[in-house]
Amino acid sequence: MKNLYILIIGMAMLIFAAGCASNASRSANAVLDIAEKVMDEHPDSALTLLSDTSIHYSSERQRALHALLLTQARHKNYIDETNDSLITTAVNYFDKHGDKPRLMKSLFYKSITNYNAKFYSSGITSAMMANKLAKETNNIYWEARVTEIIGHILSGNHSFDEAANYHNCSAKAYKNLGLEKAHLYSLLDMAKDLNNLHDYESALAITDSILKMSPNSEMSAYCYTIGSNALYYLGKIDKADLYCDSLKKYKNHLSSLDESHIAKIKLGKGNIDEASIALERALALAQNESDSINWRVGMLDLYEKENNYKKAYKNIQHILNHQNNVAKCIREQSAITAQRNFYHQEETKARLEATRHKYLLILGISFCIFIMMILILLFRYKNQKNYAMMQRRISHIHIAISQSDRIITMLKTKLDNEQEKGVLLQNLSKSLFSKQLSHLNMLINEFYETEDSNVARKAIFKNIQQKISKLTDSKNIAEILVDDKN
Numbered sequence: 001m002k003n004l005y006i007l008i009i010g011m012a013m014l015i016f017a018a019g020c021a022s023n024a025s026r027s028a029n030a031v032l033d034i035a036e037k038v039m040d041e042h043p044d045s046a047l048t049l050l051s052d053t054s055i056h057y058s059s060e061r062q063r064a065l066h067a068l069l070l071t072q073a074r075h076k077n078y079i080d081e082t083n084d085s086l087i088t089t090a091v092n093y094f095d096k097h098g099d100k101p102r103l104m105k106s107l108f109y110k111s112i113t114n115y116n117a118k119f120y121s122s123g124i125t126s127a128m129m130a131n132k133l134a135k136e137t138n139n140i141y142w143e144a145r146v147t148e149i150i151g152h153i154l155s156g157n158h159s160f161d162e163a164a165n166y167h168n169c170s171a172k173a174y175k176n177l178g179l180e181k182a183h184l185y186s187l188l189d190m191a192k193d194l195n196n197l198h199d200y201e202s203a204l205a206i207t208d209s210i211l212k213m214s215p216n217s218e219m220s221a222y223c224y225t226i227g228s229n230a231l232y233y234l235g236k237i238d239k240a241d242l243y244c245d246s247l248k249k250y251k252n253h254l255s256s257l258d259e260s261h262i263a264k265i266k267l268g269k270g271n272i273d274e275a276s277i278a279l280e281r282a283l284a285l286a287q288n289e290s291d292s293i294n295w296r297v298g299m300l301d302l303y304e305k306e307n308n309y310k311k312a313y314k315n316i317q318h319i320l321n322h323q324n325n326v327a328k329c330i331r332e333q334s335a336i337t338a339q340r341n342f343y344h345q346e347e348t349k350a351r352l353e354a355t356r357h358k359y360l361l362i363l364g365i366s367f368c369i370f371i372m373m374i375l376i377l378l379f380r381y382k383n384q385k386n387y388a389m390m391q392r393r394i395s396h397i398h399i400a401i402s403q404s405d406r407i408i409t410m411l412k413t414k415l416d417n418e419q420e421k422g423v424l425l426q427n428l429s430k431s432l433f434s435k436q437l438s439h440l441n442m443l444i445n446e447f448y449e450t451e452d453s454n455v456a457r458k459a460i461f462k463n464i465q466q467k468i469s470k471l472t473d474s475k476n477i478a479e480i481l482v483d484d485k486n
Contacts, residue, residue, distance in 0.1 A: 028057050028066075035069050043076035064093030068102060071109045082117035084110050091126075104133035104142060111149050120157045127153060144173030148186055155193055164193035181219075184210055188222050200230035221250035225258045232265050240265045256285035260294035267301045275302060440467050 035046040050070045057063045068090040074081055081087070087110045094103035107130035114123030127150045134143035151166035171186035191206040207227040211220065228243035244262045247254060254262075259282035266275035279302060282295045303312035447460045 028055050028062050031055050032062065032065050032069065035073070036065075039069065039072060039076070043073050047073035047077050060093060061097075064090045065102070068094075068106050068109070071113070072105070075109060075112060080116045081109075081113045084113040084117070084119075084122070087113055100133050100137055101139070104130050104137065104139070104146075107133070108142065108146055108149065111146075111153065115149060115153050115156065118156065120153050123153045124150065124157075140173055141177055144170045144177065144179075144182070144186075147173065148182075148189070151186075151189055151193070155189070155196075158196075160193045160196040164190050164197065167193060184213070184215065184219060185222075188219070188226065191226050195226055195230055198233070200234050203227075204230040204234070217250050218253045221247060221253035221258070224250070225254070225261060228265055229261050232261075232268060237265065237268045241269050254281075254285075256282045256287065256291035257294050259285060260291075260298045263298040264301060267298075267305055270305075272302065272305055275305075440464065443467065 031049050031052070035049045039046045046069065050066060050073055057066050067086045071081060071087045071090070087106055090106040091103065091110055094106055107126045111123045111127035111130060114120070114126060127146055131143065131146040131150065134146050147166045148170035151163045151170060154160075154163035154166060167186050167190035171183050171190060174180075174183035174186055187206050187210065191203040194200075194203040194206075204227055207223040207230070211223050211227075215223065224243045224247045228240045228247070231237075231240035231243060244265050247258070247262060259278045263275040263278035263282065266272075266278060275298070279295060279298045282291070282298060286292050286295055300312055300316065303309070443460060443464050447457060447464065
């Protein structure tokens with residue numbers, strides 16, 4: 001319902017945009033956005049939007065996205081494209097601009113287009129590239145769809161063993177995604193491949209298990225077709241005939257190949273009339289060489305039952321001609337295995353190269369880390385060495401400072417002693433030039449001024465001499481200082 005509202009709003013926007021030439025680019029983007037949103041639930045509406053020729057897609061991106069969405073819409077509306085020129089535009093653009101999700105889708109739809117045209121070699125290459133991108137983007141849904149188309153291409157090229165493996169992978173992927181219908185169809189595709197590989201028991205086991213689930217009419221017809229063919233080759237003709245009768249309810253879902261199988265089983269039961277009717281329907285539904293060969297083989301069995309060897313011989317000639325045409329087509333497609341193997345080889349080589357680059361990068365980073373660790377250790381060792389040297393220098397400086405302090409203390413002590421001596425000398429000087437000298441001066445004055453006898457004068461003179469001797473003798477300095485203090 002939400003998407004329906006989006007669609008209605010989108011149509012209204014388109015009507016409005018059609019009247020505004022200046023909004024042409026915006027209108028184109030609106031169409032692409034809406035078509036992409038409603039594609040899964042309303043592919044018919046998306047196809048209507050994208051088929052509108054009045055919308056002008058001016059930019060390269062718009063044209064590429066329009067090519068992808070239009071191809072997708074046609075596929076979802078059961079329109080089989082056989083010309084890949086349109087989708088190639090999208091492939092080239094998204095590859096150039098590195099848009100992996102849309103490149104993956106473009107390659108997927110290109111492979112379907114090539115498959116429809118039976119260009120299996122181109123189809124398998126595009127599908128393999130799409131599968132690689134699906135794995136890189138971890139998109140399980142698209143990986144399932146791509147492996148499914150790879151299985152179809154391989155089956156169309158008669159590589160049934162590989163086709164069965166790919167259909168098995170797609171079946172498992174769909175089951176993991178919870179897409180039961182897609183899961184069952186992939187199982188039936190695998191059963192068809194197993195039938196072609198003559199593993200009838202396995203093919204029959206798959207169809208019987210699906211029939212027990214009460215599938216829709218198209219799936220039921222697919223089951224009965226594969227099952228009847230497997231039963232026929234297992235020799236269970238009666239049960240195969242019952243399967244053919246069940247197929248009458250699903251005539252609208254039967255192909256030329258299915259009608260040829262019915263005719264073969266009816267002839268096995270001896271029912272020539274019903275076989276003839278089935279072969280007439282097979283001829284009317286025939287679309288390719290494979291259908292024609294199966295119809296011719298059925299007619300050959302019919303002529304054999306009727307003992308009409310002349311027609312049987314002519315029919316064999318026609319069968320050989322058809323087989324030659326098929327062989328020619330197969331030869332034209334013979335490069336598919338080589339191309340696929342080459343692509344796988346290139347992919348493996350690229351993966352190994354990427355792994356080698358990764359290991360080289362890891363090795364380079366590890367080497368850089370190792371070098372950095374060595375440089376860090378060297379730097380730390382150098383710092384520790386410098387620190388130890390600085391510590392030694394600081395210790396030496398500390399010792400020198402301690403010695404300097406002791407020298408300063410000693411010098412200070414000496415200076416104090418010298419100061420004391422200076423004081424003593426100063427005091428001595430004062431004593432000498434004050435009291436002692438004044439006393440000497442007094443004696444000299446008394447000597448000259450006295451009028452006593454010569455004896456008295458000699459006594460004074462003697463005192464003067466003793467005083468002078470006492471003052472000039474260093475031994476008497478301490479005594480002089482003491483006397484001076486007194």
